Structures are given as structure tokens and as C-alpha cells.
Amino acid sequence: MDDGSADVALIERWKGGDQRAAAEIVRRHAQALARFAASSGEREELDELVQDTFVRAFNSLESFRADSTFRTWLFTILRRLVLDRKRSEKRRRNQVELDEGHAIQAYDALDALVADETAVRVRQAIERLSPLQKEVFVLRVTEGMAYGEIATLVGSTEGACRVHYHNAMRSVKEFLDDA
Amino acid sequence: MMHDCADGDMRDLLPGYVHGALSAAERATVAAHLETCADCVAEVELIETASRAVPAPKVNLGRIVKALPAAPRGARRGVAAGRAWRVAAAIGIVAIGAFSVIALRGFFGAAPRQAASVPAPAAGTALATTDAPHAPIVVDSPVRVTSPAVSSKPRSGISFGGGISDLTDDQLNTLLGELDALQALPSAEPETHLSPIVPMADGGHNAR
Numbered sequence: 139m140d141d142g143s144a145d146v147a148l149i150e151r152w153k154g155g156d157q158r159a160a161a162e163i164v165r166r167h168a169q170a171l172a173r174f175a176a177s178s179g180e181r182e183e184l185d186e187l188v189q190d191t192f193v194r195a196f197n198s199l200e201s202f203r204a205d206s207t208f209r210t211w212l213f214t215i216l217r218r219l220v221l222d223r224k225r226s227e228k229r230r231r232n233q234v235e236l237d238e239g240h241a242i243q244a245y246d247a248l249d250a251l252v253a254d255e256t257a258v259r260v261r262q263a264i265e266r267l268s269p270l271q272k273e274v275f276v277l278r279v280t281e282g283m284a285y286g287e288i289a290t291l292v293g294s295t296e297g298a299c300r301v302h303y304h305n306a307m308r309s310v311k312e313f314l315d316d317a
Numbered sequence: 318m319m320h321d322c323a324d325g326d327m328r329d330l331l332p333g334y335v336h337g338a339l340s341a342a343e344r345a346t347v348a349a350h351l352e353t354c355a356d357c358v359a360e361v362e363l364i365e366t367a368s369r370a371v372p373a374p375k376v377n378l379g380r381i382v383k384a385l386p387a388a389p390r391g392a393r394r395g396v397a398a399g400r401a402w403r404v405a406a407a408i409g410i411v412a413i414g415a416f417s418v419i420a421l422r423g424f425f426g427a428a429p430r431q432a433a434s435v436p437a438p439a440a441g442t443a444l445a446t447t448d449a450p451h452a453p454i455v456v457d458s459p460v461r462v463t464s465p466a467v468s469s470k471p472r473s474g475i476s477f478g479g480g481i482s483d484l485t486d487d488q489l490n491t492l493l494g495e496l497d498a499l500q501a502l503p504s505a506e507p508e509t510h511l512s513p514i515v516p517m518a519d520g521g522h523n524a525r
């Protein structure tokens with residue numbers, strides 16, 4: 139069970155001058171952050187996105203309050219970066235639909251790599267969820283995150299996140315049943 | 318047809334169960350429930366499949382670590398507490414050094430020695446982060462030793478002859494400066510604990 143105390147200890151070590159503590163923090167969270175970014179539609183330059191997240195976090199550690207966990211804070215920063223990126227891309231393109239074809243192609247390529255037919259179906263089901271349902275569902279099923287933590291990072295309430303999760307689960311089950 | 322278990326609270330525990338995020342008591346409760354509930358067993362399987370179904374792109378950890386700001390340098394900040402911590406670390410390091418010195422002296426001996434007036438201690442001094450005694454960074458320290466370097470009886474675990482308290486402020490700053498210089502180097506391979514780090518040729522002068 140991870141209550142975030144390991145991260146707090148690592149941050150203290152880093153503040154004391156131990157750069158290896160920073161490496162350990164990166165090792166603990168980078169993969170999960172990349173996965174979350176990918177699930178919210180980001181597929182290009184994921185490394186940069188995750189790197190930006192860590193750099194921002196370390197540059198503003200003074201503003202980190204221990205009332206949320208360091209992981210929650212990292213995810214919150216990443217989510218904001220993803221939203222910023224989406225916004226600027228939207229402005230640049232002005233035509234969101236234009237990209238749909240590309241997205242579907244990317245999925246087909248991924249599907250070919252996934253031998254597990256059920257997993258492919260489940261991912262298709264996840265893609266049909268609303269953006270918020272998808273965020274909550276993905277954080278629950280890939281990280282086992284508690285509603286409270288998800289609520290903090292998506293800026294919602296525990297109760298709302300719980301509803302989103304159960305609706306999402308219902309939708310995924312129905313999609314699989316219809317197959 | 319996939320059904321939902323009527324026990325909503327139990328279902329809320331399932332993702333945490335899959336990812337090992339539950340307390341021992343919760344885990345036991347869920348495990349017992351799964352013995353008798355096919356719906357929850359199916360949902361656990363679905364959560365596992367969904368977790369597998371979300372692509373997990375690989376990221377370059379080393380590159381991220383390199384991009385991070387260097388750890389704060391306590392000595393330079395002049396914060397009393399930070400300095401106290403570092404002095405304590407230095408004492409720990411010296412104590413560890415007595416037991417875990419790796420004979421890299423020959424290797425470092427080839428490196429340019431900074432000043433003839435600053436004699437090296439009899440043995441290499443192991444610098445290591447206090448919590449990683451298995452990973453000493455060995456430095457042939459230019460810190461002056463004011464009393465006989467080797468004592469057959471260790472006194473309070475300090476192998477620096479007279480001990481850290483006998484060092485002048487300048488010497489202490491030199492030692493801390495070296496620590497800073499070493500630890501400011503980002504580790505390219507976060508998984509590797511034994512990366513040899515060569516001390517800077519002008520080591521002591523960085524302290525101020």
C-alpha cells in the first residue's frame with residue numbers, strides 16, 4: 139500500500155542534495171504518467187510531456203503541499219500540460235475532424251500488435267467513453283487509484299468520480315456483451 | 318452476459334485489489350468475497366484485461382533524469398540545518414568509508430593532484446550517500462588530515478584521525494563542496510547504483 143510517504147522521503151533526500159533520489163522518483167512514476175498521457179490521446183512526444191512534468195514539479199517543489207500525494211501532484215501537472223497542448227493544437231488546426239482518420243489508423247496499427255482479442259475489444263470500449271469517464275476509468279483500472287485521488291487531479295468530487303467509474307464499467311461490459 | 322455484483326462497496330475495492338493498493342484487512346475481505354462471487358471474479362478479470370489494454374508507452378528514464386534541476390546545494394544556501402545535515406552525512410560517509418573503501422586509489426592516483434601542499438589521507442575516502450552504503454563513491458580526498466591518519470582503535474567510528482570536528486571550516490567546506498560536485502552530477506542510469514564518478518580535478522576550489 140503506497141500512502142506517498144516513500145515519495146516524501148525521497149523528496150527530502152533530494153532537498154538534502156541527493157540527486158539519486160530524483161532518479162528514483164522518476165523511476166517510480168514516469169511509466170504511469172506516460173500511460174495516462176497516451177490514454178488521453180497524446181501519442182507524440184510523450185517523453186517530452188513526461189519530462190516537462192517532472193521538471194516543473196522539481197522546479198516548484200516549494201508549492202507542493204503534503205495534503206495531496208506527490209503522485210497526485212505529478213498527474214495534475216501532466217494533465218494540465220496535456221490540456222494546454224490539446225488547446226494549442228486545436229487552435230492551430232481549427233479542424234478537429236481532420237485528425238480522426240489518423241487516430242483510427244494509429245489504433246489499427248496498435249491492434250495488430252495486441253494478440254489478445256479481448257484486450258482489443260476492451261480498448262475499443264474504453265475509446266467510446268466520454269473524456270472524463272475515460273480518465274477516471276483508466277486511472278482506476280491501470281493504477282488502482284482511489285476516488286479521492288482521482289477527484290483531486292481531475293478537479294471533481296469523490297462521489298462524481300465514483301459515478302463516472304461505475305457508468306464507465308457498465309458501458310464497457312455492455313460493449314463486450316454486444317460483441 | 319456480465320452482471321454487476323450487488324455489493325457496490327466491494328466492487329469499489331476491486332481495482333485496488335488488482336493493483337495491490339489495499340490494506341491487508343481489505344485484501345483479505347476481497348479475497349474471501351471472491352471465493353463466493355462469480356460476478357466480482359469476472360470484474361477482476363475485466364479490470365486486469367483493461368489494464369493490459371491501455372497501451373503503456375516506454376519512456377526514456379535516463380533522459381528525464383538528466384533534464385531535472387540539480388539537487389539543492391545545502392552548503393551554498395547557508396542554511397544552518399542543511400549544513401548540519403551535511404556534516405552529519407559527511408561523518409556517516411567517513412565512517413562508512415572505513416569499512417567499504419574500494420581500492421581505486423591506483424586509478425585516481427593517475428589523475429592530476431591539485432596542490433602539493435595538501436596531502437591526501439592515507440587511504441581513499443569513500444564518499445557515499447548515507448542511505449546507500451553499498452554504493453560508495455571513492456575519492457582520493459584532498460582534505461588535510463590534522464592528526465595521524467590511521468588509528469588501530471576506531472574512535473567513535475570516525476576514521477579521519479582526529480575526526481570531523483578537527484577539520485577547519487575551510488576543510489569542511491572543501492569536503493562538502495566535493496560532495497556537492499559529486500551529487501550534482503545527474504546519474505545517466507538511474508538503475509545503476511555503482512556508477513564510478515571521477516572527482517573534479519579542481520575539487521576543493523569549487524567549494525566557494
Ligand SMILES: [Zn+2]
Nearest residue numbers: 322327354357
Ligand atoms: Zn461480488
